Amino acid sequence: MNNEIITPNAWQQQMEAVEGLRAQMEATPLDTENEDEIVDRYADARDSLMQTPAPDLVAVQWKVVRLKEQGMDGLFVKADADAVISDIARLSSC
Numbered sequence: 396m397n398n399e400i401i402t403p404n405a406w407q408q409q410m411e412a413v414e415g416l417r418a419q420m421e422a423t424p425l426d427t428e429n430e431d432e433i434v435d436r437y438a439d440a441r442d443s444l445m446q447t448p449a450p451d452l453v454a455v456q457w458k459v460v461r462l463k464e465q466g467m468d469g470l471f472v473k474a475d476a477d478a479v480i481s482d483i484a485r486l487s488s489c
Contacts, residue, residue: 403450445475449482
């Protein structure tokens, strides 16, 4: 887990990069030659951001929406849920 707390602006930039990769992934037709590479780049960036401590509640909200989407896909990553719980605990004690 990445324990470095970053600024809201830096987090926003990383989130926008992840969302850009997500849009690219969703626009890529199935069975395209580089589909796996695109999916892997998105997943790696998303996973890294999920493990980066949220600097504010806007970031926590983004993470919760991603958790909901994972659940709808039948996926659940305990480390992601733990990261969100840690964010909420840390931000509520400020």
